[in-house]
Amino acid sequence: MLKYFIYNIMSGFHHKSGLKRLRTLESKLLSREMRFAVPFVYRGSGYFKSIEPRQNPFEIEQLYRDVCSISPGRVLEIGTAKGGTLYLWTQAAAEDAIIISVDLPGGEFGGAYPACRVPFYKAFARDQQNLHLLRSDSHDRTTLTQVRELLANAPLDFAFIDGDHTYEGVKKDFELYGPLVRPGGLIAFHDILPRPDMPEIQVDLFWKELKGMYDTEEFIGPETSGRKIGIGIVRVGDHGITQ
Numbered sequence: 514m515l516k517y518f519i520y521n522i523m524s525g526f527h528h529k530s531g532l533k534r535l536r537t538l539e540s541k542l543l544s545r546e547m548r549f550a551v552p553f554v555y556r557g558s559g560y561f562k563s564i565e566p567r568q569n570p571f572e573i574e575q576l577y578r579d580v581c582s583i584s585p586g587r588v589l590e591i592g593t594a595k596g597g598t599l600y601l602w603t604q605a606a607a608e609d610a611i612i613i614s615v616d617l618p619g620g621e622f623g624g625a626y627p628a629c630r631v632p633f634y635k636a637f638a639r640d641q642q643n644l645h646l647l648r649s650d651s652h653d654r655t656t657l658t659q660v661r662e663l664l665a666n667a668p669l670d671f672a673f674i675d676g677d678h679t680y681e682g683v684k685k686d687f688e689l690y691g692p693l694v695r696p697g698g699l700i701a702f703h704d705i706l707p708r709p710d711m712p713e714i715q716v717d718l719f720w721k722e723l724k725g726m727y728d729t730e731e732f733i734g735p736e737t738s739g740r741k742i743g744i745g746i747v748r749v750g751d752h753g754i755t756q
Contacts, residue, residue: 520559524629531561532636548604549577552597560629566597568703571734572744573598576673576701579746580605583699585670588612589660591651591686592676592703593634596626600637602673609641613663615651617676651676652685660690668695675703680715687719691747691754698749705731706743720745727754 520527534557542548552564566573586607593599593616602612614634616626626634631646638644645663649656672694674686683702694700705720723729723745732744747754 523559527557527559527561528629528633531555531557531633535636545581545604549574549601551604552595552600560627561633564596564600566601567594568598568744569734569738569740569742571738572732572742573601575732576744576746577601577605579699580671583670583697585698586610587664587667587669587671589669589672589690589693590614591672591674591690592616593626593646594675596630596634596637598673598675599634602671603637603639603642603644606642606671608639610643611664612638612642612644613647613660614645615647615649615656615660615676617650618648651689652682657689660693664693668698669693670695670698672698672700673703674700678704678714678716680718683716684719687723687754694749694754696749696751696753700747700749700754702745702747704742705745706733706741708742717743723747 535551535555538551538555539548542551552566553570555564557563580602584607585605586609588602588606588610590599590602590613593614599614606612634646635644647656647659672690674683676686677683687700691700702716702720704714704716707717708714728748728750730746730748734741
């Protein structure tokens with residue numbers, strides 16, 4: 514396809530100009546609170562055209578504020594897509610945080626970003642942060658092992674689960690990575706509202722089960738906020754997540 518042929522030729526230039534635009538926005542939006550806007554207003558070209566989150570702005574802003582309030586030192590994101598939420602976690606996290614992204618290169622709920630965006634995403638990290646991008650299957654035990662090694666077996670403060678949206682898929686992500694989150698930490702889920710237009714998205718079914726088991730909170734946008742998808746939070750209790 515001609516568009517991607519041009520994208521490939523111009524990739525280096527688009528990467529450089531996109532990073533410059535990102536840094537320009539950051540120079541104007543200095544506080545953590547203000548930088549919530551960055552992924553929504555950033556505009557680039559080619560493979561670096563957008564990093565806008567696939568989220569309802571009201572819903573993700575409520576989650577962003579909660580994550581900022583705990584200033585997490587260890588963060589895991591499953592499902593990175595355009596990179597907008599990954600950018601937000603680098604801003605919400607501690608200055609020396611370890612941030613891990615797991616994204617499936619292919620499949621129904623994978624293949625969200627090309628490999629050329631890897632250095633662009635890595636540039637989201639602030640000076641003392643360590644950002645790791647794992648282009649792998651979150652359900653693979655070797656991926657879980659990699660995550661544990663990157664954390665040096667320390668617990669997570671925050672996990673955002675936004676990968677496989679089938680009932681079995683989201684449940685497996687929770688069962689594998691939920692126990693890594695410390696007591697007092699947060700686990701967030703995207704797409705917790707029923708999606709009759711997309712029956713393959715079944716996060717709402719698993720979310721209903723979690724609501725009966727843990728301390729949870731929901732962020733649902735008002736009618737004026739656009740398409741409501743829903744974000745749910747599990748506030749991990751004193752005993753952690755056990756299976």
